Amino acid sequence: MSVAEPAGASESPRTWSPIVRLAAAGSSIVVALPEDGLPRVLHWGPDTGQLSEADFAALVQATTRPNAANGIDVDTSPAILPEAWTGWTGTPGISGHRDGRDWSPRFRTTAVTVTQEWNGGGIEVEARDAITDLGLTLVIEMLPSGLVRARASVRNEGSDAYRVDGLTLMLPVPTRADELLDMAGRWSKERVPQRGTFRVGTYTREGRHGRTGADAATLLTAGTTGLDFGSGEAWGVHVAFSGNHRTVAERIFTGERLIGGGELLLPGEVVLRPGESYTSPYLWGAYGRDGLDDVAARFHRHLRARAGHPRSPRPVTMNVWEAVYFDHDLDRLLELADLAASVGVERFVLDDGWFGDRRNDTAGLGDWAISDAVWGDGRFRRLVDHVKALGMEFGLWFEPEMVNLDSDLARSHPEWLLQVPGRLPVEFRHQQVLDIAQPDAYAHVLRSIVSLVTEYGIDFIKWDHNRDLVDAGSTVTGRAGVHEQTLAAYRLLDEIRAACPGLEIESCSSGGARVDLEILEHTDRVWASDCIDAHERQQIQRWTSQLVPLELIGSHIGAEKSHTTGRKLPLSFRGGTAVLGHFGVEWDLTEATAEQRFELADWVSFYKAQRALIHTGTLIRRDLEAGALWLTGVVAPDQSAGLFAIAFMERPVTWPAGRVLLPGLSPEASYVVTPAGPADGDAGNPKIYPEWWRNGSVTLTGATLATVGLDVPALHPDRAAWIAVEREPQTLAEGSGS
Numbered sequence: 195m196s197v198a199e200p201a202g203a204s205e206s207p208r209t210w211s212p213i214v215r216l217a218a219a220g221s222s223i224v225v226a227l228p229e230d231g232l233p234r235v236l237h238w239g240p241d242t243g244q245l246s247e248a249d250f251a252a253l254v255q256a257t258t259r260p261n262a263a264n265g266i267d268v269d270t271s272p273a274i275l276p277e278a279w280t281g282w283t284g285t286p287g288i289s290g291h292r293d294g295r296d297w298s299p300r301f302r303t304t305a306v307t308v309t310q311e312w313n314g315g316g317i318e319v320e321a322r323d324a325i326t327d328l329g330l331t332l333v334i335e336m337l338p339s340g341l342v343r344a345r346a347s348v349r350n351e352g353s354d355a356y357r358v359d360g361l362t363l364m365l366p367v368p369t370r371a372d373e374l375l376d377m378a379g380r381w382s383k384e385r386v387p388q389r390g391t392f393r394v395g396t397y398t399r400e401g402r403h404g405r406t407g408a409d410a411a412t413l414l415t416a417g418t419t420g421l422d423f424g425s426g427e428a429w430g431v432h433v434a435f436s437g438n439h440r441t442v443a444e445r446i447f448t449g450e451r452l453i454g455g456g457e458l459l460l461p462g463e464v465v466l467r468p469g470e471s472y473t474s475p476y477l478w479g480a481y482g483r484d485g486l487d488d489v490a491a492r493f494h495r496h497l498r499a500r501a502g503h504p505r506s507p508r509p510v511t512m513n514v515w516e517a518v519y520f521d522h523d524l525d526r527l528l529e530l531a532d533l534a535a536s537v538g539v540e541r542f543v544l545d546d547g548w549f550g551d552r553r554n555d556t557a558g559l560g561d562w563a564i565s566d567a568v569w570g571d572g573r574f575r576r577l578v579d580h581v582k583a584l585g586m587e588f589g590l591w592f593e594p595e596m597v598n599l600d601s602d603l604a605r606s607h608p609e610w611l612l613q614v615p616g617r618l619p620v621e622f623r624h625q626q627v628l629d630i631a632q633p634d635a636y637a638h639v640l641r642s643i644v645s646l647v648t649e650y651g652i653d654f655i656k657w658d659h660n661r662d663l664v665d666a667g668s669t670v671t672g673r674a675g676v677h678e679q680t681l682a683a684y685r686l687l688d689e690i691r692a693a694c695p696g697l698e699i700e701s702c703s704s705g706g707a708r709v710d711l712e713i714l715e716h717t718d719r720v721w722a723s724d725c726i727d728a729h730e731r732q733q734i735q736r737w738t739s740q741l742v743p744l745e746l747i748g749s750h751i752g753a754e755k756s757h758t759t760g761r762k763l764p765l766s767f768r769g770g771t772a773v774l775g776h777f778g779v780e781w782d783l784t785e786a787t788a789e790q791r792f793e794l795a796d797w798v799s800f801y802k803a804q805r806a807l808i809h810t811g812t813l814i815r816r817d818l819e820a821g822a823l824w825l826t827g828v829v830a831p832d833q834s835a836g837l838f839a840i841a842f843m844e845r846p847v848t849w850p851a852g853r854v855l856l857p858g859l860s861p862e863a864s865y866v867v868t869p870a871g872p873a874d875g876d877a878g879n880p881k882i883y884p885e886w887w888r889n890g891s892v893t894l895t896g897a898t899l900a901t902v903g904l905d906v907p908a909l910h911p912d913r914a915a916w917i918a919v920e921r922e923p924q925t926l927a928e929g930s931g932s
């Protein structure tokens with residue numbers, strides 16, 4: 195990190211450096227720290243290298259703009275929290291007021307702390323506006339992964355209430371970032387990429403679902419034209435919040451391009467009494483020099499470095515939802531458990547329908563007591579014991595933040611439902627939202643879950659959340675309640691995890707509608723989608739992994755005929771697709787033939803053999819043959835091995851497909867390249883398989899694989915082939931001696 199010494203420290207009360215550079219992993223951010231304003235990012239992107247005091251001064255000169263926009267007499271370049279007093283007419287960083295007053299603050303920095311770390315580092319800025327009586331804390335960090343994260347806290351230092359309408363942090367991107375890429379989606383088709391030109395104006399993605407949303411922007415990326423997985427520069431931002439949020443790309447008439455976002459606060463949702471403060475969610479920023487894979491790699495590296503990141507081999511998981519739905523029957527589930535164990539499943543999860551009067555989705559939600567009708571007379575205990583005796587973990591479904599009106603809980607505590615005066619929100623899957631910001635409701639849920647987890651030794655919770663929070667007001671405060679509800683959900687997850695050591699929790703929300711970096715701080719994996727159709731899953735997982743590493747993405751093999759799309763796909767493609775994640779099974783194995791179960795067991799074994807690599811490797815994605823052929827691979831951090839899947843998503847226009855490059859390996863090393871995965875068809879057929887495949891292997895250098903590539907099997911659409919590469923032992927020895 196470079197820090198400029200304060201210029202003329204004796205004449206100035208300022209005690210901090212006027213400019214700081216934070217750098218890690220090939221990326222840096224250079225931040226000006228003026229006394230009379232808020233921090234301004236002069237550069238975010240490729241690493242500038244060390245900067246001396248003279249370099250800093252030169253950089254300021256070089257980046258101070260002419261006042262060419264007729265009418266504005268100063269450089270209007272915005273701070274990380276843009277303010278109107280600078281002449282900025284784009285989206286304001288802070289909006290709020292006291293009954294119409296104090297609506298346009300001018301913050302002055304009063305203190306700066308810079309953490310002196312060799313890799314990364316952070317800046318904490320304290321600022322005040324004496325006129326509006328507001329205090330502000332801004333934190334900007336560069337993490338060892340090269341990710342930037344920032345957040346702001348506003349404090350009411352006045353004597354009357356201050357209403358916060360929004361805190362929006364923005365990071366600048368250069369003018370060569372001409373394209374925008376973010377995600378759209380819907381139930382069972384999450385994270386669909388969409389592209390556009392970075393036009394003048396404000397492009398805003400608002401999430402008003404009260405949860406992250408199946409259609410969330412997830413990552414908003416500005417990039418150079420033609421930005422791809424492996425090429426082009428990219429600057430991506432993510433708002434880490436599981437409630438309402440806003441992601442913004444803004445290009446204004448003076449030429450600035452900014453990307454950022456914050457929480458989307460509903461009218462009057464946050465009102466600070468004297469002394470209170472509001473903290474924004476983290477805004478995460480990732481710079482990629484070589485395309486979207488570079489951006490993804492930073493997120494993955496960061497998440498994997500966390501102390502709480504799951505490190506044990508991710509267990510093969512069977513979830514029984516699509517096998518039995520609400521039709522719970524002990525004998526059937528015992529049989530399913532037996533079959534699951536026989537194919538190598540390691541965790542067995544009982545989904546919705548085990549509690550209260552929950553025989554379908556219209557009743558019982560919120561009554562977290564084992565159903566007498568279905569699971570009484572010790573039947574539930576028998577299932578748990580049976581699963582454990584088979585050597586599997588036992589997982590259980592909950593939807594703790596929700597309630598059916600037809601439930602004992604809703605009947606006894608109607609005041610615990612989020613609502614607006616005089617009416618309940620429109621029903622959504624026949625359910626309403628429990629206001630867990632109310633301490634008694636919170637305590638009730640906490641108690642119910644912890645006692646069941648403890649009593650039955652539950653290892654895993656599938657934590658669902660199946661409706662939007664609309665009209666979601668508190669009966670206690672009368673205010674909109676999404677903000678408080680979201681924070682309460684985080685607290686609840688943390689308290690349950692603290693009370694139940696070893697328990698893992700999955701974030702599920704009508705499939706993949708709660709996938710963000712903050713929920714991942716409180717859970718152990720995400721359920722990517724309710725759509726288990728492997729063709730669709732290729733896309734959903736490909737784009738979920740733009741943010742989330744494969745080991746945290748629940749990825750199951752479904753039935754031959756998909757329950758959500760009706761598409762029929764062979765087990766080879768379903769298995770090959772599910773391996774690209776935290777693998778599992780969601781298929782009624784009582785209906786599978788013995789042959790199918792053998793093949794499934796092969797996929798389970800393949801996953802088990804490869805999961806250490808898949809769950810630690812660097813992700814590589816390429817769209818080939820005009821998008822007809824998708825390459826997805828992982829390369830071990832030490833480049834000793836790699837595993838690549840080639841999926842034929844469509845029929846390419848020309849045939850057979852061209853050579854495929856396998857990037858990411860060590861150029862000088864030799865690799866033994868072999869077909870991988872359970873055999874699918876006659877591997878000796880020269881009409882389908884290239885010569886090297888029929889011979890069983892070929893040895894090529896990493897450079898050859900990355901530049902010349904190799905031919906791949908000529909497969910039908912919705913088929914995949916797997917290729918393993920392993921560094922030759924002698925090159926290992928040579929490499930280690932050099």
Ligand code: DGJ
Nearest residue numbers: 515545546702704705724
């Ligand atoms: C929605 C989830 O995404 C499904 O997997 C399943 O758990 C159902 N809810 C149960 O109601």
